[in-house]
Amino acid sequence: MTASGFPNSRVIGHDVARVEDEALIRGVGRFVDDIVLPGMLHVAFVRSPHAHAAILGIDPSGALGMPGVHAVLTLADLAPHLTDTRLVVAMPSPSYRQQLHRPVLADREVVHVGEPIAAVLADSRYLAEDAAALVDVDYDVLPVVADCVAALEPGSPTAHRDASSNLVAEMTVEYGDVAAAFAAAPHRFRERLWIHRGGSHSMECRGLVAVHDVLEDRLTVWSSTQMPHAAHRLLCDIMGLGERQIRVVTPDVGGGFGPKLIFYPEDVVVAVAARLLGRPVKWIEDRREHFVATTQERDQYWDVELATDDAGRVLGVRGLLVHDHGAWTARGVNVPQGAVAAMPLAYVVPAYSMAIKAAATNKVPVTPVRGAGQPQGVFAMERLLDSAARALGLDRAEIRRRNLVPAERMPYATPMRTRGGIPVVLDSGDYPRCQQMALDRADWAGFTARQQAARAEGRYIGIGLANYVEGTGRGPYEHVSVRIEPSGRIFVATGAAAMGQSTQTMLAQIVAEQLGADMSNIRVVTGDTAAAPLGIGGSNSRQAVLAGNSAHAAAIRVRERVLEAASQMLEVAAADLEIEGQRVRLKGAEEVGLTLSQVARAAAGQAGFSLPGQAGPGLAASEELVIDAMSYANGSAVVEVEVDIGTGAITIRNLVFAHDCGRALHPRIVDGQLMGGIAHGIGNALYEFMAYDENAQPVTTTLAEYLLVTATEMPPVTILHMESPTPLNPLGIKGVGEAGVIPIGAAVASAVEHALSSFGVRVNRLPLSPVDLLGLLNAATA
Amino acid sequence: MHDIAFTLNGRPWSLRVEPRRTLVDAIRDDCGATGTHIGCEHGVCGACTILLDGEPVRSCLMFAVQADGRALRTVEGLEKDGALHPLQRAFIDHHALQCGFCTPGFLMLAVGVLERTPNISDEALTDVLSSNLCRCTGYQNIVRAVRAAAEEMAP
Ligand code: FES
Ligand code: FES
Numbered sequence: 001m002t003a004s005g006f007p008n009s010r011v012i013g014h015d016v017a018r019v020e021d022e023a024l025i026r027g028v029g030r031f032v033d034d035i036v037l038p039g040m041l042h043v044a045f046v047r048s049p050h051a052h053a054a055i056l057g058i059d060p061s062g063a064l065g066m067p068g069v070h071a072v073l074t075l076a077d078l079a080p081h082l083t084d085t086r087l088v089v090a091m092p093s094p095s096y097r098q099q100l101h102r103p104v105l106a107d108r109e110v111v112h113v114g115e116p117i118a119a120v121l122a123d124s125r126y127l128a129e130d131a132a133a134l135v136d137v138d139y140d141v142l143p144v145v146a147d148c149v150a151a152l153e154p155g156s157p158t159a160h161r162d163a164s165s166n167l168v169a170e171m172t173v174e175y176g177d178v179a180a181a182f183a184a185a186p187h188r189f190r191e192r193l194w195i196h197r198g199g200s201h202s203m204e205c206r207g208l209v210a211v212h213d214v215l216e217d218r219l220t221v222w223s224s225t226q227m228p229h230a231a232h233r234l235l236c237d238i239m240g241l242g243e244r245q246i247r248v249v250t251p252d253v254g255g256g257f258g259p260k261l262i263f264y265p266e267d268v269v270v271a272v273a274a275r276l277l278g279r280p281v282k283w284i285e286d287r288r289e290h291f292v293a294t295t296q297e298r299d300q301y302w303d304v305e306l307a308t309d310d311a312g313r314v315l316g317v318r319g320l321l322v323h324d325h326g327a328w329t330a331r332g333v334n335v336p337q338g339a340v341a342a343m344p345l346a347y348v349v350p351a352y353s354m355a356i357k358a359a360a361t362n363k364v365p366v367t368p369v370r371g372a373g374q375p376q377g378v379f380a381m382e383r384l385l386d387s388a389a390r391a392l393g394l395d396r397a398e399i400r401r402r403n404l405v406p407a408e409r410m411p412y413a414t415p416m417r418t419r420g421g422i423p424v425v426l427d428s429g430d431y432p433r434c435q436q437m438a439l440d441r442a443d444w445a446g447f448t449a450r451q452q453a454a455r456a457e458g459r460y461i462g463i464g465l466a467n468y469v470e471g472t473g474r475g476p477y478e479h480v481s482v483r484i485e486p487s488g489r490i491f492v493a494t495g496a497a498a499m500g501q502s503t504q505t506m507l508a509q510i511v512a513e514q515l516g517a518d519m520s521n522i523r524v525v526t527g528d529t530a531a532a533p534l535g536i537g538g539s540n541s542r543q544a545v546l547a548g549n550s551a552h553a554a555a556i557r558v559r560e561r562v563l564e565a566a567s568q569m570l571e572v573a574a575a576d577l578e579i580e581g582q583r584v585r586l587k588g589a590e591e592v593g594l595t596l597s598q599v600a601r602a603a604a605g606q607a608g609f610s611l612p613g614q615a616g617p618g619l620a621a622s623e624e625l626v627i628d629a630m631s632y633a634n635g636s637a638v639v640e641v642e643v644d645i646g647t648g649a650i651t652i653r654n655l656v657f658a659h660d661c662g663r664a665l666h667p668r669i670v671d672g673q674l675m676g677g678i679a680h681g682i683g684n685a686l687y688e689f690m691a692y693d694e695n696a697q698p699v700t701t702t703l704a705e706y707l708l709v710t711a712t713e714m715p716p717v718t719i720l721h722m723e724s725p726t727p728l729n730p731l732g733i734k735g736v737g738e739a740g741v742i743p744i745g746a747a748v749a750s751a752v753e754h755a756l757s758s759f760g761v762r763v764n765r766l767p768l769s770p771v772d773l774l775g776l777l778n779a780a781t782a
Numbered sequence: 783m784h785d786i787a788f789t790l791n792g793r794p795w796s797l798r799v800e801p802r803r804t805l806v807d808a809i810r811d812d813c814g815a816t817g818t819h820i821g822c823e824h825g826v827c828g829a830c831t832i833l834l835d836g837e838p839v840r841s842c843l844m845f846a847v848q849a850d851g852r853a854l855r856t857v858e859g860l861e862k863d864g865a866l867h868p869l870q871r872a873f874i875d876h877h878a879l880q881c882g883f884c885t886p887g888f889l890m891l892a893v894g895v896l897e898r899t900p901n902i903s904d905e906a907l908t909d910v911l912s913s914n915l916c917r918c919t920g921y922q923n924i925v926r927a928v929r930a931a932a933e934e935m936a937p
Contacts, residue, residue: 024882027817027857254883500881675920
């Protein structure tokens with residue numbers, strides 16, 4: 001066990017066994033595709049093969065004639081059972097210039113390849129897919145918008161036939177007098193950047209099973225979603241049903257990484273179909289569908305400028321971000337907003353002005369993927385700092401050190417606000433020291449000698465670094481209830497949703513710390529709308545912060561109740577009692593005590609008898625601790641690369657990641673979260689590319705074409721920890737689920753540029769495939 | 783339709799299947815052994831890896847009829863008398879699983895490899911493990927777990 005950041009703690013802060021592992025390791029976990037119900041029908045969707053087309057007609061007769069086929073549902077079939085034929089899910093923002101709410105199923109126009117048009121229900125998925133191929137859709141192909149920059153040019157075709165332009169949203173995030181800062185600045189640096197991020201590619205794709213229980217008039221939907229409560233509310237709204245008539249449950253979820261927080265057309269179709277047909281209905285997304293129907297992050301084009309003084313101190317940053325929004329607003333403008341918010345965050349930037357234009361394209365809608373725009377914002381800032389360092393003759397670490405928000409200015413109130421209007425106040429941390437830790441471990445100072453030695457052997461190695469600050473723990477709350485059952489077992493329910501981040505372990509640890517330290521006595525239910533009345537779910541690295549602190553508060557209240565009731569029953573002072581395992585006992589005289597079961601039964605009460613203690617009936621408490629302000633985590637990555645100038649191949653030789661996420665509830669899980677994020681960041685830097693051709697036809701639709709990092713691409717990674725507890729919550733924790741991914745692309749770019757500095761190569765794009773790199777080399781040497 | 787017979791974790795099964803039915807669908811849906819997962823159905827992710835007569839294979843790339851007369855092993859068969867296989871223990875001890883979706887495929891791949899090549903080199907081991915995908919862990923804990931189990935399993 002590692003040393004704990006929580007003094008005197010027995011469970012939290014320690015590397016205890018995960019409660020999730022026992023079932024998963026035996027292959028008896030229950031993922032959505034593992035759910036089988038008698039009489040279940042299987043769905044295959046008819047999806048658009050065109051990026052943009054008018055639908056002239058849909059003829060299902062060929063499919064309906066097939067044995068084993070039960071129904072073909074189009075929007076016309078579903079509409080009578082819906083309060084709205086569109087998914088109105090856009091987060092509020094004054095920046096929208098048009099509303100692009102996507103339809104439950106496309107009926108007059110399709111706007112991206114993969115958009116669902118009809119659902120075929122059959123006895124098996126095999127039959128449903130056979131039949132889907134026989135649904136005859138008559139298309140009239142329309143002009144296509146394949147590129148977000150071209151989309152905003154005058155005269156561009158529009159992604160939606162009836163739209164007057166492709167501008168979906170525009171806004172400017174700004175503070176200070178940027179014009180004056182630039183007018184007075186002795187140095188200005190400009191970069192034009194293209195940053196591409198691909199999809200989430202959780203190993204489990206999306207999936208749904210729905211069954212309507214006619215006795216209770218209740219529809220149960222098992223969904224591999226990150227946000228069961230949001231899905232529940234949206235299903236109730238669109239189906240016009242009461243809260244009790246629908247239950248959404250997340251079974252084991254095989255990874256989320258962002259897109260599973262979205263509410264999708266398939267969610268509605270499967271739920272309605274189960275009621276309409278009176279049979280359980282299952283739809284499991286296949287990988288190819290995941291490429292064309294699950295939301296992604298894709299292209300951002302940045303044109304940015306940095307102004308500094310002679311010492312390299314930042315005076316201002318300004319620019320324009322053109323963002324590929326995709327065909328519909330499936331979440332909002334939070335990806336470009338997150339990118340622009342992240343860009344200056346680690347540094348003292350006195351004046352800032354970034355304009356955002358989100359452009360509609362005929363591609364899958366864009367919504368957050370792990371990191372949610374922040375890797376792009378960090379990339380833009382770090383590229384500018386590298387170019388300033390080069391021009392001013394400063395070491396790249398030194399220019400950053402001069403600009404990082406210094407520890408003595410914490411808490412540091414930036415002039416920015418979050419998307420919800422909450423002031424951005426950097427609450428704690430020592431960013432320069434964190435950077436120094438990473439530099440020291442990576443031997444930044446000794447690198448020049450290593451580089452020269454390599455150069456003498458004809459090898460090109462380089463080192464790069466990048467810093468990030470990440471807003472974590474987005475509020476306002478998460479629900480957690482803690483109850484000691486009459487059996488003495490402890491039941492915890494939450495609106496938080498698990499998708500592999502050890503949420504159940506995290507909550508069990510926090511509750512066990514207060515209630516006997518026996519994690520095996522605790523059962524945690526995540527992501528079930530019948531078990532938790534309220535909830536927000538998994539996004540924004542928020543659940544340890546929000547659910548963790550609610551669990552902490554609820555467990556403390558239950559503990560007080562246990563001690564109060566037991567003190568009455570045992571006729572001793574509550575302060576002399578302790579809870580150990582499933583017993584409440586007298587400190588120093590362990591044989592004197594009661595089981596939790598005895599206390600719980602007494603506290604449950606009996607008609608006509610008074611309750612033990614003054615704390616009221618039952619041993620239960622629920623909490624929704626409200627924390628609006630985000631806690632800001634930070635970190636620094638140093639990456640060493642070797643570039644083969646003959647093949648363009650880039651090998652990462654070493655990676656050091658120093659970070660601060662406040663206190664660590666479970667150090668090994670924190671490392672695991674970071675390592676997964678780092679791997680994802682390496683993928684984004686070097687391999688992952690969601691390619692479309694000029695007709696917006698996706699051309700990477702298998703995992704053989706879209707490359708994920710494998711074991712052989714992982715470099716040696718060293719993770720270093722600082723612990724600056726945030727004052728914003730009782731546990732002093734910050735989120736960590738996305739941190740790993742954020743600085744990697746920027747650090748790799750810095751290192752590659754450094755390796756090839758003798759050629760004058762400038763890295764202004766990600767990812768960098770070998771072909772891309774050879775292109776940059778040729779351009780630099782031409 | 784074809785009549786086929788195989789053993790799954792030592793237990794005999796007789797099935798009547800369409801020729802196009804994939805082996806992974808037969809294992810999951812016909813035999814009810816849902817520990818084997820499907821991540822891509824095009825032979826890349828390895829989530830569906832099982833042992834066919836001791837060899838790791840991608841069960842999404844095989845038809846059920848090809849398993850006729852063969853011995854299949856899946857994650858459900860790793861435990862012995864309620865005790866976890868050393869690889870299962872090592873995966874838990876090294877936090878080599880997060881969501882756990884890729885885990886059965888990695889376990890079966892590793893079992894197959896270690897049974898044939900107990901003293902595999904570090905480099906060769908990483909190379910073999912690169913045939914399966916995991917989006918959660920960044921692989922290093924998986925490699926460590928398999929290495930630790932290899933040492934424990936070594937004769
Ligand atoms: S499901 Fe078989 S290799 Fe991916
Ligand atoms: S643990 Fe989630 S994919 Fe490997």
